[in-house]
Amino acid sequence: xxxxxxxxxxxxxxxxxxxxSVPHNNNTSKQKRDMHVLExxxxxASLHNIETxxxxxxxxxxxxxxxxxxxxxxxxFFVSCxxxxxxxxxxxxxxxxxxxxxxxxxxxxxxxxxxxxxIAEAAASAEVKVKSSTSESxxxxxTVKNLDGEPDKSGSFIVQTNPSWSKLGAERFIxxxxxxxxxxxxxxxxxxxxxxxxxxxxxxxxxxxxxxxIKDEGVAQTNRRGTITFATxxxxxxxxxxxINTKNNKFLDGEGFSPFGEVVEGMDVVDKLYSGYGDGAKAxxxxxxxxxxxxxxxxxxxxxxxxxNAKVIV
Numbered sequence: 001x002x003x004x005x006x007x008x009x010x011x012x013x014x015x016x017x018x019x020x021s022v023p024h025n026n027n028t029s030k031q032k033r034d035m036h037v038l039e040x041x042x043x044x045a046s047l048h049n050i051e052t053x054x055x056x057x058x059x060x061x062x063x064x065x066x067x068x069x070x071x072x073x074x075x076x077f078f079v080s081c082x083x084x085x086x087x088x089x090x091x092x093x094x095x096x097x098x099x100x101x102x103x104x105x106x107x108x109x110x111x112x113x114x115x116x117x118x119i120a121e122a123a124a125s126a127e128v129k130v131k132s133s134t135s136e137s138x139x140x141x142x143t144v145k146n147l148d149g150e151p152d153k154s155g156s157f158i159v160q161t162n163p164s165w166s167k168l169g170a171e172r173f174i175x176x177x178x179x180x181x182x183x184x185x186x187x188x189x190x191x192x193x194x195x196x197x198x199x200x201x202x203x204x205x206x207x208x209x210x211x212x213x214i215k216d217e218g219v220a221q222t223n224r225r226g227t228i229t230f231a232t233x234x235x236x237x238x239x240x241x242x243x244i245n246t247k248n249n250k251f252l253d254g255e256g257f258s259p260f261g262e263v264v265e266g267m268d269v270v271d272k273l274y275s276g277y278g279d280g281a282k283a284x285x286x287x288x289x290x291x292x293x294x295x296x297x298x299x300x301x302x303x304x305x306x307x308x309n310a311k312v313i314v
Contacts (some may be wrong), residue, residue: 016063149303157266169260199241
């Protein structure tokens with residue numbers, strides 16, 4: 001077969017068969033003619049098998065290519081849907097003011113809360129102003145009321161920033177203090193033996209003013225007891241919500257929660273922040289806080305501890 005001219009086996013078979021079928025003048029016997037027929041049939045079958053194998057291989061290759069292409073299209077479709085869903089979710093969270101909080105030991109993922117706004121309330125100005133760009137540590141004193149949920153019980157604690165841990169974080173904290181942002185802010189989520197969170201002003205215009213975020217800087221210090229950290233909604237979303245670690249929460253380091261300062265005096269006061277409302281169904285509804293402000297908290301959660309004043313101290 002290898003010596004055949006480059007033409008299809010059917011043409012070859014027709015020509016070859018006719019030539020071999022012409023009667024011979026030398027009185028060739030019927031047996032020899034039958035032998036030629038069998039020989040031609042064998043050649044035809046051989047060539048047919050070759051072409052059939054070639055056609056089968058081509059079909060198999062085309063089918064494999066088609067399946068690969070379809071699989072690629074489905075992969076691109078599902079990946080696009082995934083990222084589109086993530087983008088939409090992120091935009092909705094920004095619109096609604098949602099932020100992730102560090103999770104408790106029994107939770108696998110960080111919880112989300114809505115940043116509440118509300119009725120405007122006067123914010124006390126800091127008595128001492130310092131430049132946020134300073135590379136030195138700065139101390140901020142917080143005066144807190146409603147300790148242990150008792151109206152006549154108050155105290156204070158002092159936070160010292162550490163720019164070497166997180167320069168941008170320390171700067172934002174000082175800027176908020178100088179702006180009087182922390183006054184009348186409630187510790188709306190306190191989980192005993194875990195964290196105490198705050199950072200929502202009663203005046204929603206204040207919240208909008210400081211809604212802009214700052215970039216992450218890496219975790220340079222572990223989340224040990226007494227350190228203060230931003231609550232976030234993912235990477236590069238630090239804004240104006242914070243929590244104090246009331247125990248060693250080293251596992252938060254791996255989630256990107258970067259301390260920028262720590263409580264240097266008054267951790268006993270922090271331990272008295274009211275935690276009776278917990279973090280479940282009985283806790284403040286963040287959507288209602290956003291709509292009604294501190295009025296909602298005062299009427300429905302009267303035992304919450306809150307900051308009456310925050311100032312930079314020398």
